[in-house]
Amino acid sequence: MKRGYVILDHPADMGIEAYGKNLKEAFEEAAIALNSIILDLTTVEPIQHRKIEIKASDYEHLLVKWLSEILYLYDGDNFVCCEFDIEDLNPNFLKAEVKGEIFNNQKHQTKLDVKAVTYHQILVCENSERGLVRVFLDI
């Protein structure tokens, strides 16, 4: 099963459908998709790393918090990531290491500001062969 993502149309904004051989990959792909919407990921190098740990009440909650964390790293902490490695994932917990570098407007080409991650039509599903997530962003 290949991994990847597609960008979904929404009358107001934009959505992400990300998939992989399991949920771990799908969550990682969703983060790649989010940052690809924000900026040109090919301009980002994996120079530094950050550890992320998130607690949540279920997978949907976890997905919103995970992507909100990545968004905050960029918009609040000035850190843009290009590589995402989820080390541990269950419905209530996510542990990951992300790699990237400090944002530099001379080097990094921004594309779009993402305001936030929403629960609108959110979807997290998994079977033995495949993980799939869907989430909409407020632009």
Next chain:
Amino acid sequence: MIQKIDDYRFLIPKSYKTGMRIDGLIYADEEMIKHIEKDQTKEQVANVATLPGMIGRSLAMPDAHQGYGFCIGGVAAADIEEGVVSAGGVGFDINCGVRLLSSPFMENEVRPKLEQLLNQLFRDIPCGTGRSGLLEVTKAELDNVLIDGASWAVRNGYGNEEDLKHIEEYGKIPGADPSLVSSRAKERGHDQLGTLGSGNHFLEIQVVSEVYDEETAKNFGMRKNQIVVLIHSGSRGLGHQVCTDYLDIMQEGMKKYGIKVVDRQLACVPIKSKEGKDYLAAMAAAANFAFANRQMITHWTREAFQRIMGNGDLKIVYDVCHNIAKFEEHDIDPEIFGTDGGKKKVLVHRKGATRAFPKGHKALPEELQKFGQPVLIPGSMGTCSYVLVGTEQAMKETFGSSCHGAGRAMSRAQAKRETSAEKLLQQMKSQNILVRAQTKSGLTEEKPDAYKNVSEVVEVVHNAGIAKKVAKMTPIAVMKG
């Protein structure tokens, strides 16, 4: 099924969906309602009607389109005692709003220097994706911004006391508590003060191209062929993070208070609960950030006019919030709503809607009491915008609210597929409109026909009587993120 009440009102009766506590109503004409029915707007209006303590009707303005939880263009009022507040009902861009400035110049005076003027504005006002503004306030100073809003800006040399009278809530929503705004929100916002942002945010130099109501226009300081400036911006990353934080708090709060919602994005808590009060205090802080933001942009606009035109005496016609929840007193008409009547204190959620108070309303400053509140309706990029005035009819049936703009009709991706930036710039040039934009993609996503026709939206509002047309403006220069 939707029931047509008259040419501009379509009712979604309580029987439409299980759990609806009140009716829904969409303002639209025959053509618009067909479009509105294509997406989830109708369902979202019905979903809002299921929330605890909602009174009157769950409303959608003619610019309504599918949003998250609430539709964009939605208005809903909650009883203060039994009702709920929903962070999603205000939206991520808290106090996204518009401000109109009237200039002492006529079109023929500005035209020869228009390019210089636009370039100056583009240099002086930070815009586009990313972060920084011209100044970075300390954390302690940011708290003062969050408490005092536009008056903080005035105190620090951005504008004058007179400006404050012409801002909704006088530029400061009371009850703001910076300690309830997370450090993350402050981190996202502290260097974004005085920035326009990207997306649908813009600054336009416009000409008053038509006046429908001379007397009211005069009261607003507007006349035909006059140059005005329209500013559309919000609370930037700070507001987005406040909403994100409280959506999370409200998810947990719903379990505590035993509230179930049909869509998680509608997460809400009782207005009187700790979580509800905390959200409203944080929301007020974010709203005040947006007021200060627009006040600073106003100051730089005046400086640019001073430098290029030799006179920076631009007056604020008005400044309105598009995304906000406000405590207001309303007289509930039992005949309209089919419920108990009488004066009631309510929390009005306006998500992509504008307050439209009539003449004589005590929330307005003395000089606007005689005519009513200016209602500012920006069109999409390169199309026209409108100034309307609030009415008694709006007080009766929409909790003193009206539409907020054109409303998207096409997704961003579709807009991009259909137009190139070059083609769009060419089109604007042929209309004699100058454009400066930070990114090309931002430009195509906001292309004019990605939105509904603002004139049709305004016509419905005018004919339904929930605001009346005063003047129309046509852009001659556009600055975008």
